[in-house]
Amino acid sequence: MLLELKNIYKNYNQGNMEVPVLKDINLTVEEGEYIAIMGPSGSGKSTLMNIIGCIDTPTSGEYLLDGSVINNYKDKELSEIRNKKIGFVFQNFNLLPRLSAMDNVALPLQYAKVGKKQRREMCKKVIAMVGLEDRMNFKPTQLSGGQKQRVAIARAMVNNPRILLADEPTGALDSKSGKQVMDLFDKLHEEGVTIIMITHADEIASRAKRVIKIIDGELLEESKQTQEVTENE
Amino acid sequence: MLENIRLSFQGIWAHKMRSFLTMLGIIIGIAAIIAIVSTIKGTNDQIKENLIGSGDNIVEVKLFEGEWNYVSGDSMTPENMPMINKTIKEELLSVDEITAVSAYRMGSMYDGIGYQGNMINGATIIGVDEEYFSVMGYRLVSGRLFDSHDRTQFTKAVIIDSNTASSMFGSDSPIGKNIEIRGDVYVIAGVVEETNEYKPKVENINDWYTYYYDDAGSKLFVTDVVWPNLFGFDEPYNVVVKPVNTEAMTNAGKKATEILNAYMPVNEDGSESIYKYKSEDLLEKAKELQDLSESTSKQLIWIASISLLVGGIGVMNIMLVSVTERTREIGLKKALGARKKVILAQFLTEAAVLTSLGGILGVGVGVGLAFLISDIAAVPVAISGSAIAISVAFSMVIGVIFGLIPSVKAANLNPIDALRYE
Ligand SMILES: Nc1ncnc2c1ncn2[C@@H]1O[C@H](COP(=O)(O)OP(=O)(O)OP(=O)(O)O)[C@@H](O)[C@H]1O
Ligand SMILES: [Mg+2]
Numbered sequence: 165m166l167l168e169l170k171n172i173y174k175n176y177n178q179g180n181m182e183v184p185v186l187k188d189i190n191l192t193v194e195e196g197e198y199i200a201i202m203g204p205s206g207s208g209k210s211t212l213m214n215i216i217g218c219i220d221t222p223t224s225g226e227y228l229l230d231g232s233v234i235n236n237y238k239d240k241e242l243s244e245i246r247n248k249k250i251g252f253v254f255q256n257f258n259l260l261p262r263l264s265a266m267d268n269v270a271l272p273l274q275y276a277k278v279g280k281k282q283r284r285e286m287c288k289k290v291i292a293m294v295g296l297e298d299r300m301n302f303k304p305t306q307l308s309g310g311q312k313q314r315v316a317i318a319r320a321m322v323n324n325p326r327i328l329l330a331d332e333p334t335g336a337l338d339s340k341s342g343k344q345v346m347d348l349f350d351k352l353h354e355e356g357v358t359i360i361m362i363t364h365a366d367e368i369a370s371r372a373k374r375v376i377k378i379i380d381g382e383l384l385e386e387s388k389q390t391q392e393v394t395e396n397e
Numbered sequence: 398m399l400e401n402i403r404l405s406f407q408g409i410w411a412h413k414m415r416s417f418l419t420m421l422g423i424i425i426g427i428a429a430i431i432a433i434v435s436t437i438k439g440t441n442d443q444i445k446e447n448l449i450g451s452g453d454n455i456v457e458v459k460l461f462e463g464e465w466n467y468v469s470g471d472s473m474t475p476e477n478m479p480m481i482n483k484t485i486k487e488e489l490l491s492v493d494e495i496t497a498v499s500a501y502r503m504g505s506m507y508d509g510i511g512y513q514g515n516m517i518n519g520a521t522i523i524g525v526d527e528e529y530f531s532v533m534g535y536r537l538v539s540g541r542l543f544d545s546h547d548r549t550q551f552t553k554a555v556i557i558d559s560n561t562a563s564s565m566f567g568s569d570s571p572i573g574k575n576i577e578i579r580g581d582v583y584v585i586a587g588v589v590e591e592t593n594e595y596k597p598k599v600e601n602i603n604d605w606y607t608y609y610y611d612d613a614g615s616k617l618f619v620t621d622v623v624w625p626n627l628f629g630f631d632e633p634y635n636v637v638v639k640p641v642n643t644e645a646m647t648n649a650g651k652k653a654t655e656i657l658n659a660y661m662p663v664n665e666d667g668s669e670s671i672y673k674y675k676s677e678d679l680l681e682k683a684k685e686l687q688d689l690s691e692s693t694s695k696q697l698i699w700i701a702s703i704s705l706l707v708g709g710i711g712v713m714n715i716m717l718v719s720v721t722e723r724t725r726e727i728g729l730k731k732a733l734g735a736r737k738k739v740i741l742a743q744f745l746t747e748a749a750v751l752t753s754l755g756g757i758l759g760v761g762v763g764v765g766l767a768f769l770i771s772d773i774a775a776v777p778v779a780i781s782g783s784a785i786a787i788s789v790a791f792s793m794v795i796g797v798i799f800g801l802i803p804s805v806k807a808a809n810l811n812p813i814d815a816l817r818y819e
Contacts, residue, residue, distance in 0.1 A: 219732045219812040239737050246812075247734020258729045258816070262407065274400070275734040319733070 165231070166326065166358055167216065168192045172225035174211055174381075185211050187381040189225070195326070198353045199360045200372035208381045209362045210331055216360065217252050217329045218245050247275050251320030253330040257312040259304040259319075265291065266300045269319045276323055290318040294348060310341025317348055321357075328352060330361035334368060346371055401743050405750035408719075416751060419715040422708020423755030423795065424762060427788045429701035431763025434784045436770050437694040439777035441687045454643050455532060456650040458636040458657060458676045467672065469504030469632040475672045478633035479660035488656055489638060494649040497639040499528040502621055504628045509579040510617070512565050520561070520615035522578070524624025530589060532639050538562075540572040540587030543620050547586075551623055555583040559590040561615035576617070579627065583619065636674070643680070650676025705792075708755065709799040716748050716803035727807050728815025741808040748800025749793050756792025760785050 174186035185208045193199065201209050214220035215227065218234065227234055229245065237245070246252075259268045266287055273283045291300055294314035304312055313333060320328055330349070334342035346368060353359055363369050377384040409416040460467040460478070467475070479485065481500035489498045507519035523529075530542055538559050547554050555576055562571045571585045625632065636657060640649035657674040664670055720727070727740055764780055771778045 214813050217732070219728075219816065243731070243734050243736040246732055252732055254816075258725070258732075260726060260729070262411070271730065271735075272733045275730075275736070275739060323734075 166193050166195045168228040170226040172222045175223045189383050196356050198373045200369035200375045201362045203378035207378045251325040251328045253316050253320050253333045255332040255335040257316045264301045265315045272323045290322045294318045309337050327358045332362050401746040405747040420755030422711045423752050424759040426704035427756050427759025428763035432766040433697045435767035435778045435780050438779040443777050444686045445683045456638050458653045458674050460633050461675045463671050469628045474631050477662040481634040492652045494640050494645040495638045497532045499532040499637050500634045501525050502624050511577050520617050522617045524621035526621050534592045535589040536592050538588040538590045547620050553583045554586040556587045556618040558616040562588045646680045709795045713799040720803045720807040724815045724818040727810050728812050731812035737808040741804050744804035744807050745800050749796035752796030753793040756789040
């Protein structure tokens with residue numbers, strides 16, 4: 165078991181009111197799974213993913229990663245998890261505009277204190293994986309949307325994380341670039357990376373092996389595999 | 398760290414105008430301090446040089462009548478003054494700080510001096526011993542100095558200073574010519590000139606009164622054995638001593654004064670004589686003036702520090718703006734695994750680089766300003782390397798101090814809130 169969420173709640177304070185966004189979420193993810201999270205807008209998908217990615221904290225409930233409870237981890241341990249175990253891909257790419265593609269990709273390695281030479285090697289490898297060797301020194305403004313998202317994926321993967329989290333990775337892309345990104349995800353899945361992505365599009369969700377629905381902060385499991393099994397019977 | 402510095406420069410360069418305006422307070426503050434310190438140091442060096450010169454120094458130990466310098470011929474002759482003879486001179490020479498001693502008698506004469514009926518406006522007539530010219534730093538221009546023959550035979554020989562020579566004789570050689578002094582005829586043996594190495598510079602009328610009043614006008618030198626013919630045998634001596642070095646001036650003067658005053662007669666009723674030897678302590682005088690200029694400059698530096706404080710607050714303000722502007726960037730970096738201290742270091746470095754750069758520019762402006770002031774006000778500058786180093790280091794510290802609050806604020810941002818920030 166790679167990660168496990170037990171009775172996760174998330175509330176936001178709106179004035180005097182406590183607005184519940186996630187209600188009693190229970191979820192286990194095994195190593196190497198490929199999961200799509202779907203659900204209406206505002207249902208709490210991003211909130212859930214941010215909690216999984218350790219950039220947000222639940223109001224209550226337990227989060228186990230690799231067998232240890234991380235709820236009370238401090239800055240040092242949390243940064244290490246964000247840096248080494250998790251790769252994050254955002255809908256709006258979130259590249260630093262002043263840095264070249266290469267330097268953007270190198271950021272996580274810098275925080276992991278990887279030496280300069282090795283950094284270059286590792287960056288080149290992932291940039292080659294996303295097929296942007298010839299755009300390595302371009303600034304984000306000189307790249308297309310699809311290229312930017314591939315740089316972002318390279319950055320997410322550069323530290324060889326076990327989990328790739330993607331919040332609507334194709335949301336800002338046309339269908340062709342979207343397909344390229346999804347092909348990359350498939351490849352990473354084949355290599356054994358655990359992938360959790362949020363999407364609104366059924367054909368993108370169809371690539372995942374497991375689909376989770378969130379409606380109004382509650383989780384509904386909707387497993388393709390089990391559907392297929394039932395069909396076969 | 399180097400990476401952070403490089404990024405800071407990039408950031409500063411990306412907002413040239415804003416960075417410059419932010420640095421302005423620091424630049425002005427540091428420039429003012431450097432300019433003040435440099436001119437003060439220059440002024441102090443000049444005070445010292447003006448007062449005690451840069452070459453060999455001497456300390457004059459003169460006889461005073463109460464507050465006033467006693468000059469033979471001006472007032473009543475004091476009685477029972479000590480003869481400065483070989484014994485007293487040797488006693489003076491036995492002082493560690495003193496390397497040479499000369500005793501002389503000096504008197505003023507306001508009429509009766511002239512050449513072929515052309516009278517001059519009086520002169521100072523100095524009766525000199527063998528050491529006088531060398532201790533006082535006179536140089537022989539033409540003719541000869543006094544020799545033992547002059548002393549044993551009481552020759553009526555006179556040596557004149559070069560100013561008198563040119564005013565009385567123009568370009569003619571005065572050697573061998575006769576000067577009339579109160580009806581007596583003296584033959585000019587030589588012309589001397591002050592080498593001026595140790596003499597204070599005169600920049601205004603006050604300086605002139607302070608240092609040269611009694612040297613003013615013509616100077617005629619005769620041997621100390623002949624001098625009493627003109628003023629009388631009871632006239633007292635003045636003494637000049639040469640210290641081992643500039644620092645020893647004060648002590649040399651003090652000790653010489655003590656020795657000489659021990660020979661002074663006591664009044665009949667047992668009270669102290671109003672006549673006393675006093676040394677002119679130029680070193681002390683220089684120090685007093687320097688202290689004065691330094692205390693003024695300290696006040697100015699306090700005022701300049703206010704500019705640094707204002708500059709520091711400006712830096713804090715712009716850093717807070719910068720943190721707000723880059724909230725998303727901070728959030729992203731944290732999401733990618735940057736620890737708090739990484740973010741903290743990044744912003745602290747940026748603040749320190751900003752203010753250090755301001756400090757360096759300020760030093761440049763300050764040095765320029767110092768030279769400008771020296772040009773306009775005719776005071777010398779002395780650029781102090783340590784002041785420059787301290788200024789730059791200090792401006793860096795300002796950056797760290799005033800950058801702290803914004804940097805801590807950045808480091809403590811919650812990653813998701815920062816990422817969501819619009
Ligand atoms: N910082 C916040 N303060 C208050 N409410 C918040 C905050 N962040 C999110 N919410 C609320 O939580 C709910 C879930 O937001 P979330 O971003 O998880 O939705 P989502 O499922 O990702 O939607 P979308 O598909 O549009 O991205 C929303 O109703 C939103 O208004
Ligand atoms: Mg969302």
